[in-house]
Amino acid sequence: MSAPGLTGLAEACREITAPGSDPELVAALVAWAVRPRRTLEGVRRALASDAGGGTPARRLRAHVLPHLDDDDAAHAAAVIARWVARGCQLSVVGDPGYPSRLAEGWPDTDGPVLLAASGQVPEDRPTVALVGSRRASSYGTGITAWLAEAAGEAGAHVISGGAVGIDAAAHRAAVHTSGGTSVVLACGHDVDYPRSHARPGGLFDGIRRAGGAVVSEQLPAVPPRAGVVRARNRIVAALADVVVVVEGGARSGALLTATAALERDRVLLAVPGDVRASGSVAPNRLLGEGAHPCTGPGDLLEHLDRLAHRAHLAGTGGVAASGTAAEVDRADPLSALPAPLHAALRAAWPRAVPVDVLLERVELDAGAALAALTRAQVAGEVAEGPEGVVLCRRPAAPQRLIS
Amino acid sequence: MGRPLAIVRGVALLGLTAREVRVEAASSPGLPLLRLVGLPDAAVREAGDRVRTAITRHGLRWPGERIVVNLAPADLPKAGSAFDLPLAVAILAATGQVPIAAAAACWACGELGLDGSVRPVAGQLPLVAGARQLGAERLLLPAAAASEAALVEGLELLPVADIGEVVELLGGRCAPRVVEPLPRQAGVTGPDLAEVRGQPVARRAVELAAAGGHHLLLSGPPGCGKSMLAARLPGLLPQLTTDEALEVAALHSLAGLRSPEQPLDLRPPLRSPHQVVSAAALVGGGSGVPRPGEVSLAHRGVLTLDELLEVPRAVLDALRQPLEQGEVVLTRSRARVSYPAKVLLVAATNPCPCGYLGDPRRACSCRPDRIERYRARLSGPLLDRLDLQVSLRPLDPDALVGAASGEASSVVATRVADARQRAAARWGGGTLNRDADPQGLRHATDRRALARLAGALHGVGGSARAFDRTLRVARTIADLGDDEVVRTVHVEEAVAYRLPATRGAA
Numbered sequence: 001m002s003a004p005g006l007t008g009l010a011e012a013c014r015e016i017t018a019p020g021s022d023p024e025l026v027a028a029l030v031a032w033a034v035r036p037r038r039t040l041e042g043v044r045r046a047l048a049s050d051a052g053g054g055t056p057a058r059r060l061r062a063h064v065l066p067h068l069d070d071d072d073a074a075h076a077a078a079v080i081a082r083w084v085a086r087g088c089q090l091s092v093v094g095d096p097g098y099p100s101r102l103a104e105g106w107p108d109t110d111g112p113v114l115l116a117a118s119g120q121v122p123e124d125r126p127t128v129a130l131v132g133s134r135r136a137s138s139y140g141t142g143i144t145a146w147l148a149e150a151a152g153e154a155g156a157h158v159i160s161g162g163a164v165g166i167d168a169a170a171h172r173a174a175v176h177t178s179g180g181t182s183v184v185l186a187c188g189h190d191v192d193y194p195r196s197h198a199r200p201g202g203l204f205d206g207i208r209r210a211g212g213a214v215v216s217e218q219l220p221a222v223p224p225r226a227g228v229v230r231a232r233n234r235i236v237a238a239l240a241d242v243v244v245v246v247e248g249g250a251r252s253g254a255l256l257t258a259t260a261a262l263e264r265d266r267v268l269l270a271v272p273g274d275v276r277a278s279g280s281v282a283p284n285r286l287l288g289e290g291a292h293p294c295t296g297p298g299d300l301l302e303h304l305d306r307l308a309h310r311a312h313l314a315g316t317g318g319v320a321a322s323g324t325a326a327e328v329d330r331a332d333p334l335s336a337l338p339a340p341l342h343a344a345l346r347a348a349w350p351r352a353v354p355v356d357v358l359l360e361r362v363e364l365d366a367g368a369a370l371a372a373l374t375r376a377q378v379a380g381e382v383a384e385g386p387e388g389v390v391l392c393r394r395p396a397a398p399q400r401l402i403s
Numbered sequence: 404m405g406r407p408l409a410i411v412r413g414v415a416l417l418g419l420t421a422r423e424v425r426v427e428a429a430s431s432p433g434l435p436l437l438r439l440v441g442l443p444d445a446a447v448r449e450a451g452d453r454v455r456t457a458i459t460r461h462g463l464r465w466p467g468e469r470i471v472v473n474l475a476p477a478d479l480p481k482a483g484s485a486f487d488l489p490l491a492v493a494i495l496a497a498t499g500q501v502p503i504a505a506a507a508a509c510w511a512c513g514e515l516g517l518d519g520s521v522r523p524v525a526g527q528l529p530l531v532a533g534a535r536q537l538g539a540e541r542l543l544l545p546a547a548a549a550s551e552a553a554l555v556e557g558l559e560l561l562p563v564a565d566i567g568e569v570v571e572l573l574g575g576r577c578a579p580r581v582v583e584p585l586p587r588q589a590g591v592t593g594p595d596l597a598e599v600r601g602q603p604v605a606r607r608a609v610e611l612a613a614a615g616g617h618h619l620l621l622s623g624p625p626g627c628g629k630s631m632l633a634a635r636l637p638g639l640l641p642q643l644t645t646d647e648a649l650e651v652a653a654l655h656s657l658a659g660l661r662s663p664e665q666p667l668d669l670r671p672p673l674r675s676p677h678q679v680v681s682a683a684a685l686v687g688g689g690s691g692v693p694r695p696g697e698v699s700l701a702h703r704g705v706l707t708l709d710e711l712l713e714v715p716r717a718v719l720d721a722l723r724q725p726l727e728q729g730e731v732v733l734t735r736s737r738a739r740v741s742y743p744a745k746v747l748l749v750a751a752t753n754p755c756p757c758g759y760l761g762d763p764r765r766a767c768s769c770r771p772d773r774i775e776r777y778r779a780r781l782s783g784p785l786l787d788r789l790d791l792q793v794s795l796r797p798l799d800p801d802a803l804v805g806a807a808s809g810e811a812s813s814v815v816a817t818r819v820a821d822a823r824q825r826a827a828a829r830w831g832g833g834t835l836n837r838d839a840d841p842q843g844l845r846h847a848t849d850r851r852a853l854a855r856l857a858g859a860l861h862g863v864g865g866s867a868r869a870f871d872r873t874l875r876v877a878r879t880i881a882d883l884g885d886d887e888v889v890r891t892v893h894v895e896e897a898v899a900y901r902l903p904a905t906r907g908a909a
């Protein structure tokens with residue numbers, strides 16, 4: 001190393017360096033990143049315009065090391081301590097611990113130089129990104145849960161952001177499936193955002209416990225600014241084989257994710273939306289521009305299966321199910337709801353039913369019906385939002401979206 | 404020389420609390436001047452001029468000597484024109500125009516017109532009731548207020564229409580008028596709950612609110628029937644007793660909202676101030692002796708607040724103490740008064756700033772951060788008092804045609820009365836479940852139900868603070884079902900009366 005301070009830093013980095021990456025290089029890259037007016041993205045651009053050869057790690061080392069001094073090392077130590085405290089591991093682009101999908105074509109593609117992760121994004125299975133807005137309708141979250149659960153149970157991995165709305169619906173539905181789920185943060189690991197997901201025992205903890213990864217390219221203390229969110233979306237798209245845009249407004253991040261998906265040559269699907277709803281603008285526009293329509297898990301699984309088939313020929317894993325909705329049916333769960341209530345919710349699924357409408361349909365006493373709905377909500381069978389009550393999981397009997 | 408002291412008694416009000424005021428007049432040789440002593444406010448000082456004009460214009464004699472009138476005790480603030488009549492009687496007695504003994508046996512309250520007529524004042528009813536409480540037996544009062552005063556039992560009324568009649572009556576030259584007490588107005592004459600079609604959850608919540616006295620929050624887009632439901636709530640409450648109705652009428656009288664000819668209303672009041680109401684108008688205030696505000700005018704009835712989130716924070720904060728203690732305490736430099744304020748609050752709010760969140764017919768145009776901030780305003784101590792929270796959907800005209808008409812108010816009111824009786828027998832002293840002691844609540848709750856409540860609140864993201872509030876509602880649900888023990892199913896229903904939007908905050 002060119003500066004003695006960096007040697008100590010490399011020692012500190014040993015703990016947070018992913019297997020297959022060099023702690024010295026990680027230390028040097030962190031030291032580079034913490035200085036003002038220098039970014040790792042700038043390094044990537046410089047390398048992209050320079051026709052040099054060798055592994056990414058070697059090229060990075062050659063570019064970065066000569067310009068570092070002890071001052072940089074001092075700044076980096078505090079940052080590294082935060083990653084240590086959060087149990088993160090850092091991998092360098094192109095190294096074995098770094099997601100290979102994200103490293104494809106680097107430095108001409110814009111994968112981050114360093115990726116901080118707790119847990120590892122699985123490489124061995126087809127991966128789908130489900131994206132959409134924070135302000136999701138019950139239609140949007142219902143469809144998302146339907147798709148995510150079906151994909152996860154078919155063995156595909158689900159990727160999404162960590163926000164409320166569509167992101168959260170995707171993770172919740174897939175976290176306990178065999179495919180699992182990983183989240184890409186729009187902030188550093190040391191920022192608890194959104195708080196409800198980041199708190200101990202929250203969604204992110206659940207994802208880690210279930211074997212999924214929580215990843216971020218940002219320094220630990222970076223807050224979720226708009227620019228950071230946009231950058232995050234390119235990672236979501238890059239980590240997936242198939243990207244499904246469920247909901248999003250006219251200027252939503254979902255459109256940026258779609259653009260990133262096309263740049264990376266990913267398969268792009270969009271869920272047709274209610275033309276009156278502002279959240280349908282993005283998916284409907286994408287459909288007009290050539291995205292594949294996603295009208296249910298069948299469409300999604302078909303694309304995943306096709307990719308898996310290709311991957312199988314190349315020697316990696318595949319999708320367990322062949323992909324029609326009927327084939328991912330599960331047994332009817334024991335319901336906490338009286339039969340007429342359950343039937344009414346099943347008929348409406350995945351749409352939410354306002355409680356008043358529900359009660360009028362079932363002709364139950366209001367008090368008794370409300371008590372039953374509470375019971376079902378506590379049991380995780382139904383969820384309630386501004387638009388009413390909806391079954392959390394796709395009901396056993398096949399239901400068509402358009403009746 | 405000079406004559407003996409003439410004394411007449413009047414009443415000063417501090418809020419609804421009456422205090423005796425002795426009006427003493429003495430004449431002595433000197434310039435014909437009137438001096439008032441004993442901390443009179445501007446209106447009482449003007450009374451001197453009014454009394455003088457009334458007496459002279461009525462053909463009575465204004466003394467050609469010096470008159471000193473003392474209003475005692477001096478430390479008591481005396482506001483308003485109700486001292487005109489005792490003042491005039493004291494002067495007439497001091498100048499020998501009415502017998503001093505007859506004046507001394509009387510209490511008097513009323514305003515004098517310049518033509519000598521005797522007229523009711525704002526707060527006439529509480530003045531009369533106060534005089535009775537202070538031990539008055541005979542009361543000189545405006546004839547126009549006599550029927551109203553006759554509702555107060557145990558008083559010999561001496562109604563007078565003008566100052567001349569005072570002289571005749573106290574001089575024994577005519578008999579007191581015969582007074583018929585005001586009729587009492589009762590029965591459900593407000594809008595009926597049967598006219599509300601559909602809305603089963605809100606109907607149930609309104610019934611629970613009436614039975615347990617629980618404050619109610621209705622959330623829904625414009626035109627979903629929030630005010631329609633609120634207007635039907637008073638009709639579900641038990642009719643007031645005469646004493647309660649007199650208390651309510653006294654408060655309205657103090658606010659100048661009641662004319663003495665109005666029948667005594669036994670129906671619980673409904674007050675619906677506009678959301679731009681000031682804190683003073685809502686809880687009471689004004690210069691001098693503060694007047695009752697909307698929360699006291701709705702005493703023993705229903706107070707509605709539309710667009711709760713548009714009401715300034717300071718105004719909402721002012722509402723907290725009355726809701727917690729059932730009375731308003733107002734402190735001014737000259738007086739500290741309290742007014743009763745046992746109300747059932749029905750607050751209404753939109754689901755989001757534009758109002759259309761969750762509306763199937765129209766998309767909401769609010770930014771998510773604005774919705775979050777809007778909902779965050781729903782948190783806090785006031786929300787903790789809103790035991791019942793219900794989301795309403797926009798009324799669908801098609802659905803309304805098909806929907807069965809609901810139960811009539813009278814049917815629901817019978818159940819409400821039964822449930823209230825059960826609660827009153829349990830807590831004693833007319834205490835509602837809303838104000839029930841948490842320990843007592845837990846005592847009569849099934850242990851499994853308590854465990855279920857803790858679990859259910861956790862399951863829907865509620866906090867421990869919501870525990871007692873939910874248990875109170877569960878108690879009312881059990882009472883409506885004639886169950887002495889609060890069971891799991893009651894608790895489960897109670898948990899449902901919480902807005903999804905406020906679960907995190909509450």
Ligand SMILES: [Zn+2]
Nearest residue numbers: 755757767769
């Ligand atoms: Zn809105």
